[in-house]
Amino acid sequence: MSSASNSRAPSGRVPRMSSEPGLSEITILLISPKNSLRDQFRDFLHRPEIGVFRVVWAEDIESASSALERQNCQILLLDIDDSKDLSRMKGLLKKHADVPLIVLTSLVEPFWHQILLREGAQDFLVLGQFDAALLSRSLSYTLERHAALRDLRESEGRFRSMVERNADGIVIVDRDQRVQFMNPAAESLLGFRASELIGHVFEVPLTKNLSQSQTEVTLTHKNGGPVPAEFRFVAIEWEGERAYMLSLRDVSERREMEEAHGRLVAILEETSDFVAIADLKGRFLWVNRAGRLLVGLKPGEPANKYLLKDVVPATTFRLLENEGLPSAREKGIWQQEAAVLYKGIKEIPVSMQIQAHKSIDGVVKYYSTVSRDISERRAAADKLENQTRILRSILDSMGDGVIVADEQGTFLHWNPEAEHLVGAGPKASMPSRWMADYGLLKPDTGKPFPFDEMPLYRAILGEASDQVEMLSRRADGEELILSATGRALKDKAGSLKGGVVVFRDITEAKLASEQLTHYSKALEHKNQELQDFAYVASHDLKAPLRAISQISQWLAEDLGEDLPEESARLLELLHSRVHRMQGLLDDLLRYARAGHQDVPVETVDTALLVNEIADLMGLLPQFKIRTDDSLPVFDTGRGPLEQVLRNLLGNAAKHHDQEQGELSVSCSKVKNEGIEFFNFIVEDDGPGIPPEFHSRVFKMFQTLKPRDTVDGSGMGLALVQKIIHSCGGSIELQSDGRGTRISFTWPVQWNPEA
Amino acid sequence: MIASEQVRILLVEDDEVDVMAVKRAFRKLNIDNPLTVACDGIEALQILRGEDEGTSLSRPLIIILDWNMPRMNGAEFLQALRSDAELRNIVVFVMTTSNDERDRLAAYERNVSGYIVKSNDESEFTDIIAMLQEFWCRVQLP
Numbered sequence: 001m002s003s004a005s006n007s008r009a010p011s012g013r014v015p016r017m018s019s020e021p022g023l024s025e026i027t028i029l030l031i032s033p034k035n036s037l038r039d040q041f042r043d044f045l046h047r048p049e050i051g052v053f054r055v056v057w058a059e060d061i062e063s064a065s066s067a068l069e070r071q072n073c074q075i076l077l078l079d080i081d082d083s084k085d086l087s088r089m090k091g092l093l094k095k096h097a098d099v100p101l102i103v104l105t106s107l108v109e110p111f112w113h114q115i116l117l118r119e120g121a122q123d124f125l126v127l128g129q130f131d132a133a134l135l136s137r138s139l140s141y142t143l144e145r146h147a148a149l150r151d152l153r154e155s156e157g158r159f160r161s162m163v164e165r166n167a168d169g170i171v172i173v174d175r176d177q178r179v180q181f182m183n184p185a186a187e188s189l190l191g192f193r194a195s196e197l198i199g200h201v202f203e204v205p206l207t208k209n210l211s212q213s214q215t216e217v218t219l220t221h222k223n224g225g226p227v228p229a230e231f232r233f234v235a236i237e238w239e240g241e242r243a244y245m246l247s248l249r250d251v252s253e254r255r256e257m258e259e260a261h262g263r264l265v266a267i268l269e270e271t272s273d274f275v276a277i278a279d280l281k282g283r284f285l286w287v288n289r290a291g292r293l294l295v296g297l298k299p300g301e302p303a304n305k306y307l308l309k310d311v312v313p314a315t316t317f318r319l320l321e322n323e324g325l326p327s328a329r330e331k332g333i334w335q336q337e338a339a340v341l342y343k344g345i346k347e348i349p350v351s352m353q354i355q356a357h358k359s360i361d362g363v364v365k366y367y368s369t370v371s372r373d374i375s376e377r378r379a380a381a382d383k384l385e386n387q388t389r390i391l392r393s394i395l396d397s398m399g400d401g402v403i404v405a406d407e408q409g410t411f412l413h414w415n416p417e418a419e420h421l422v423g424a425g426p427k428a429s430m431p432s433r434w435m436a437d438y439g440l441l442k443p444d445t446g447k448p449f450p451f452d453e454m455p456l457y458r459a460i461l462g463e464a465s466d467q468v469e470m471l472s473r474r475a476d477g478e479e480l481i482l483s484a485t486g487r488a489l490k491d492k493a494g495s496l497k498g499g500v501v502v503f504r505d506i507t508e509a510k511l512a513s514e515q516l517t518h519y520s521k522a523l524e525h526k527n528q529e530l531q532d533f534a535y536v537a538s539h540d541l542k543a544p545l546r547a548i549s550q551i552s553q554w555l556a557e558d559l560g561e562d563l564p565e566e567s568a569r570l571l572e573l574l575h576s577r578v579h580r581m582q583g584l585l586d587d588l589l590r591y592a593r594a595g596h597q598d599v600p601v602e603t604v605d606t607a608l609l610v611n612e613i614a615d616l617m618g619l620l621p622q623f624k625i626r627t628d629d630s631l632p633v634f635d636t637g638r639g640p641l642e643q644v645l646r647n648l649l650g651n652a653a654k655h656h657d658q659e660q661g662e663l664s665v666s667c668s669k670v671k672n673e674g675i676e677f678f679n680f681i682v683e684d685d686g687p688g689i690p691p692e693f694h695s696r697v698f699k700m701f702q703t704l705k706p707r708d709t710v711d712g713s714g715m716g717l718a719l720v721q722k723i724i725h726s727c728g729g730s731i732e733l734q735s736d737g738r739g740t741r742i743s744f745t746w747p748v749q750w751n752p753e754a
Numbered sequence: 755m756i757a758s759e760q761v762r763i764l765l766v767e768d769d770e771v772d773v774m775a776v777k778r779a780f781r782k783l784n785i786d787n788p789l790t791v792a793c794d795g796i797e798a799l800q801i802l803r804g805e806d807e808g809t810s811l812s813r814p815l816i817i818i819l820d821w822n823m824p825r826m827n828g829a830e831f832l833q834a835l836r837s838d839a840e841l842r843n844i845v846v847f848v849m850t851t852s853n854d855e856r857d858r859l860a861a862y863e864r865n866v867s868g869y870i871v872k873s874n875d876e877s878e879f880t881d882i883i884a885m886l887q888e889f890w891c892r893v894q895l896p
Contacts, residue, residue, distance in 0.1 A: 539822060542851050547771035553876045
């Protein structure tokens, strides 16, 4: 860089000459050791055609410098012929840059002249080749030029200060994009100090196109973060070179705002609500996607084609004109259910909100509306209403009384039957007054029914109650017994919303039930009596029988040989009939007792039991007894089961008509009404029982053969049936031709209560 | 055999035929132990307590007791006997027509020495009396 460029360094200094002096006030400092030259100039400079100058004189550059410090000079005339003096001239010019210099030289070579001009001289005059006119012109020219240069410097200074203080970042780069200058705003934008970047290439796109308009670039901050910036540039001349001034404006804040705005718009675009902004005349400025669909706006079609009145039915428009818009203007916001028109035709019920947007000074600028489609909600509400109506009509036609109350105990519904049963309609009364208001009493004591035991009161507290009996003493004097069931009502979330009580008149049922209890008790009593009778009768009948039997024996004994043969036979007959009667009485006694005993439960191996019975009854070896794996081992009342099996096996053996026979017992599991049973089958290969007698075999005192042929009371199967029935089982007989098959069920779980 | 050491038999029985049956069996078996008959529990207690003028019974003694009787039956009699400090240790056999388990258990609960169901059969009944005789002859009584 030349020293001249340094001298042009921007500065804020005020020029030494505050105002432009007239030529007459110009002081010239002539620097020359030659007296002749001084004289010549004095002569020149006093000529009227040149003008009036004051001339001071200095012998050499050093003294000139000190002279300049003492007094103001407006122009320097330096006599220099030797290139050795050039450096001293440069030193002078550097020190007193604000004073222009004209060289006087005796050399005529153009080369030398160029050097002089390059080194900072404003002009040159060749000694002996200029006259007063030329000198005058040169002086004037130099002064003019100097003034112009000074102006330029000042303007540069102003520019620089402007640049320095600019809020935008300013970076000046040379044609290779090397940084020449950075202002503080650019420093803070990029995080670099100017000194760190000067001389480095500043990477921004500098294309002719971009210079036309601003563009956005993302720069990199010193800390690595992105710096969004608005960028523009202009070509300038900087220190005599072509350069570019880049202007960078931080737009991160603006961009954030734009993004936030974009997000809000996106949300509004995506919401299913109809969102629109309209001006004061009701012309749409913006409509979201749902709104465009609703109005029937084609893609790309401008929103302002439509007016508010185009998209709402006339009723809504009137409502808006008369109420909505004025109210929004006044209060800022207005909301009500209204309707919009789908594609100008179909009315859609909406919840509409209108908002008036005001400027800072309170003037309404435009309206916005948010409308939500509530047709589904409407439909749901209609459906609900319908269902409610149906439910209500069901309630009203019910034969039971139904009362619904909320969680405070306020009645929500009484159906007609409830009014009928209570004898009054709902009254606004506290639960604690219910018993008094409706005449509700305890059925057993006739005292007022405590309200905290009432099913409805318990229901609204969240408790269920079942079939609570209450006595209703109606206003007409009639008394009813009610059976009430209460349940809490809860919403979807499970929180208590009240309670419901359902009740019915059980007065008659209650009477019937009491009657039934009475009958059943009486029956039980009779049964007991019958049993006692059977027991006592059989016992008391047995004693005299025994006596008869004994006396007849004693008679035979005492008479001995004296007894006629015929009498002996009669005594024997007497004895045998007594014996039969004793058998009858024993069976009668057993029958009376069957099913009325507390039977101990034991583990019974039924196969073993069958074999023991056969053994004890002496059925072997005449009969072959067949049992198999199907016979269970289980816990049951051993006595009754043994009795049944003994009777069945005994019957089969007793009625068998052949030398040899076979009795088999098997079992399978069956289920009847959810209860498990063993199904035992006892089969014989005897003569069988003709079908016409099947119904008689289970009856008391029925025998199918004369008593004298087969000894039996005729009570065996009746007894078996009674035992089986008393434990919940059943018995069946099958016999077709030879062989009898009796199957009976026996509970797997022994339950004497059954 | 000294008379005073001979076991006395108190038969508590309301049925005359049953009394006869016992007597016949004694005769058949040549049993000569003194036999006293009371027609029910009340009379038996009177005899045992010496309240009856004509009769008094000294030990050793066994009682043959019918179960079903008028006025005071076997169960009631045993109850009274076992609560009487003087009489509680007397050996009692129940001889009855009742084959009812409840009766049997009720008897043993009152500490009877045996519960015998009367047989209709003449010879079987004689065997029972023979068994009882065997018992009182061999067992040391209080």
